[in-house]
Amino acid sequence: xxxxxxxxxxxxxxxxxxxxxxxxxxxxxxxxxxxxxxxxxxxxxxxxxxxxxxxxxxxxxxxxxxxxxxxxxxxxxxxxxxxxxxxxxxxxxxxxxxxxxxxxxxxxxxxxxxx
Amino acid sequence: xxxxxxxxxxxxxxxxxxxxxxxxxxxxxxxxxxxxxxxxxxxxxxxxxxxxxxxxxxxxxxxxxxxxxxxxxxxxxxxxxxxxxxxxxxxxxxxxxxxxxxxxxxxxxxxx
Numbered sequence: 001x002x003x004x005x006x007x008x009x010x011x012x013x014x015x016x017x018x019x020x021x022x023x024x025x026x027x028x029x030x031x032x033x034x035x036x037x038x039x040x041x042x043x044x045x046x047x048x049x050x051x052x053x054x055x056x057x058x059x060x061x062x063x064x065x066x067x068x069x070x071x072x073x074x075x076x077x078x079x080x081x082x083x084x085x086x087x088x089x090x091x092x093x094x095x096x097x098x099x100x101x102x103x104x105x106x107x108x109x110x111x112x113x114x115x
Numbered sequence: 116x117x118x119x120x121x122x123x124x125x126x127x128x129x130x131x132x133x134x135x136x137x138x139x140x141x142x143x144x145x146x147x148x149x150x151x152x153x154x155x156x157x158x159x160x161x162x163x164x165x166x167x168x169x170x171x172x173x174x175x176x177x178x179x180x181x182x183x184x185x186x187x188x189x190x191x192x193x194x195x196x197x198x199x200x201x202x203x204x205x206x207x208x209x210x211x212x213x214x215x216x217x218x219x220x221x222x223x224x225x226x227x
Contacts, residue, residue: 042220043203043217093158102213103163107157111155
C-alpha cells in the first residue's frame with residue numbers, strides 16, 4: 001500500500017506555455033501533499049504544502065501565482081506551472097501523507113523541460 | 116535556524132570496503148529519515164529512526180540515531196556496486212505537518 005503516482009513523468013513545453021502535473025495517491029486518502037523541486041545534483045526544495053480543501057501554503061520565495069497548486073480531492077493534487085520559462089526546468093516530486101501520520105510517500109517525479 | 120548537515124557530500128570507494136555517512140541536525144525532532152535516490156529517479160525510503168539509540172539494518176546498510184548528539188549515521192558494510200546512489204537524510208517538524216528538512220545528500224560511488 002501507500003503508492004503515489006505522478007503524471008506525466010516527462011514533459012517538454014515551450015516557453016510561455018503552462019503545464020500541469022498531477023499527483024495521485026492510489027490506495028490511500030492523502031490529507032496532505034507536498035510539492036518539491038530538485039535541481040541537478042542538489043537536494044529537494046519544498047515548494048508548498050497542500051491540504052485537501054484548503055489553499056496551499058507556499059514556502060518563502062516560491063511564487064504562488066506562477067506555481068498554482070490545487071488539492072481538490074483526497075487523492076489528487078495538481079501543480080500548474082504557468083507561463084513556464086527555461087529556468088523552471090527541473091525535477092518536480094510530490095509526496096503524500098495520511099491524516100496525522102508522519103510518513104511521506106513519494107511519487108516517481110516529473111521531469112519538466114522548458115525550451 | 117533548522118539545518119541538516121551531511122558529510123561527506125561525495126564519497127568514492129572500492130567494493131568490499133566499509134564506510135559511514137554522517138547526518139547532524141539542529142532541530143529537536145526525534146525522527147530521522149534516510150532515503151536513497153538513483154539518477155533520474157525519485158526517493159526510496161530506507162529507514163525511519165524513531166527514538167534515541169534506534170538502530171535499523173537492511174542488508175549492507177545500517178542506520179543509527181543519537182538524539183542527544185543530534186547525529187545519525189548510515190554505515191555501509193562491504194560495499195557493492197549496486198549501492199551506488201545519492202543518500203539523503205532528513206528530519207521532520209511535527210508542528211508543521213511533519214514537513215521534512217533535508218540534508219544536501221551524499222553521492223556515493225562504489226567502484227568494482
